[in-house]
Amino acid sequence: DIQMTQSPSSVSxxxxxxxxxxxxxxxxxxxxxxxxxxxPGKAPKLLIYAVSSxxxxxxxxxxxxxxxxxxxxTISSLQPEDSATYYCQQAKSFPYTFGQGTKLEIK
Amino acid sequence: EVQLVESGxxxxxxxxxxxxxxxxxxxxxxxxxxxxxxxxxxxxLEWVGLINTIAAxxxxxxxxxxxxxxxxxxxxxxxxxxxxxxxxxxDDTAVYYCVxxxxxxxxxxxxxxxxxxTLVTVSS
Numbered sequence: 001d002i003q004m005t006q007s008p009s010s011v012s013x014x015x016x017x018x019x020x021x022x023x024x025x026x027x028x029x030x031x032x033x034x035x036x037x038x039x040p041g042k043a044p045k046l047l048i049y050a051v052s053s054x055x056x057x058x059x060x061x062x063x064x065x066x067x068x069x070x071x072x073x074t075i076s077s078l079q080p081e082d083s084a085t086y087y088c089q090q091a092k093s094f095p096y097t098f099g100q101g102t103k104l105e106i107k
Numbered sequence: 108e109v110q111l112v113e114s115g116x117x118x119x120x121x122x123x124x125x126x127x128x129x130x131x132x133x134x135x136x137x138x139x140x141x142x143x144x145x146x147x148x149x150x151x152l153e154w155v156g157l158i159n160t161i162a163a164x165x166x167x168x169x170x171x172x173x174x175x176x177x178x179x180x181x182x183x184x185x186x187x188x189x190x191x192x193x194x195x196x197x198d199d200t201a202v203y204y205c206v207x208x209x210x211x212x213x214x215x216x217x218x219x220x221x222x223x224x225t226l227v228t229v230s231s
Contacts, residue, residue, distance in 0.1 A: 001171075032212070032216060034216075034217045034218075036152075036218075038152075043204055043221035043222065043223060043224055044152065044204075044218070044221060045221075046208070046217055046218060046219050049211070049216075049217040050211070050217075055219065087151065087152055089152075089154075089217070089218075091212075091216035091217055094168045095154055095156075095168075095169075095170040095171065096154040096216075097154065098151055098152040098153070098154070099151070100151050101151045101152075
């Protein structure tokens, strides 16, 4: 199975800050990577797929980059509503696997 | 608007069985691949498995540790996805989400649409 490792596990930042979360795959997954946002008590929401394609309706302050084994999600100017847990997911091969999550708090 | 509504979650004893259902609307169900993802309390997301369309063979793929106990099926006449779970263990306690998404790269890869989830609790 492909292991997905996110860092950091948690991060605290202020409104307006630039925040980057990284995700590393245990093997080359090409561009088959997605990012999800989950708020407490809610289902996850797809933010970005295929490394950098923004899902419809997602604010442009979210962006993704990377290839192969190293990927990142960047929020260019943090907003209060971005407080959530973020997960990466590899879609290269079965079983699909997720990172362990990064909890983002607003200071 | 795509809607996925799960049902069937319950409190069940270890070793017991349960069948979850997911009623889909707002999409042409027979044309979409469907999947299940679960989340244990306070934990991360875990892919359970998926089923492709009947036209593509109706075949399934599941996480290896669950293959022997969990079965995914679909009834296109009812626009409904199922997850049959047998031999339940305490580790199976989780919210189970029904998910689907757009067809990319020849298959379901990313999960654009999620249900609200249904809670399965395995405890004596």
